[in-house]
Amino acid sequence: MQIDKHTLDKDLLNGIKLDNSKALKVLFERYYQTLCCFAFRYLKAADLAEEAVSDVFLNIWLKKRNIEIKTNIRAYLYAAVRNQSINYINQRKITHESIDSIEKNNIISELHADKLILNNELRNNIDILLKQLPEKRRIIFIMSRIDGFTYKEIAEILSISVNTVQNQMVEAVKFLSKKSLNSF
Numbered sequence: 001m002q003i004d005k006h007t008l009d010k011d012l013l014n015g016i017k018l019d020n021s022k023a024l025k026v027l028f029e030r031y032y033q034t035l036c037c038f039a040f041r042y043l044k045a046a047d048l049a050e051e052a053v054s055d056v057f058l059n060i061w062l063k064k065r066n067i068e069i070k071t072n073i074r075a076y077l078y079a080a081v082r083n084q085s086i087n088y089i090n091q092r093k094i095t096h097e098s099i100d101s102i103e104k105n106n107i108i109s110e111l112h113a114d115k116l117i118l119n120n121e122l123r124n125n126i127d128i129l130l131k132q133l134p135e136k137r138r139i140i141f142i143m144s145r146i147d148g149f150t151y152k153e154i155a156e157i158l159s160i161s162v163n164t165v166q167n168q169m170v171e172a173v174k175f176l177s178k179k180s181l182n183s184f
Contacts, residue, residue, distance in 0.1 A: 007026060042089065052085050078149075079156060
């Protein structure tokens with residue numbers, strides 16, 4: 001089987017099961033950056049987020065012969081990173097301090113100074129509003145509206161019901177709508 005960046009996730013998983021390290025590399029490169037951003041939301045430290053994501057891929061490689069993924073691979077990876085991040089929080093008692101996100105560093109180099117100022121203002125206003133949401137509701141909202149996950153995928157990743165995701169989204173949208181009308 002030919003493995004390249006266009007190979008489907010399920011074919012990459014089959015390749016990993018057959019000891020194909022290139023399949024693991026392609027899967028890793030496909031999801032690493034977004035999984036790091038996702039882990040960062042829990043861990044609030046870029047180095048720990050990178051470590052958590054790397055550990056998930058290492059575990060996939062080590063358990064490749066016995067791994068059974070019942071959901072889609074993307075949802076599985078996000079759930080595994082979420083669980084690994086929670087383990088890190090529990091093991092290392094990580095404090096949730098404010099640290100600039102990885103995404104800001106990537107965007108800065110691409111924007112002109114005037115656009116950067118406007119973008120930072122808007123981003124700060126959005127961050128302020130999002131920080132007012134309860135943590136789980138904020139994560140659900142970001143996964144849905146920013147990361148583009150379906151309610152079903154969010155439910156699988158966070159191990160909650162689709163109904164809970166819907167209820168949390170309704171509450172988040174109500175809160176943000178009310179606050180944004182008062183803020184802007």
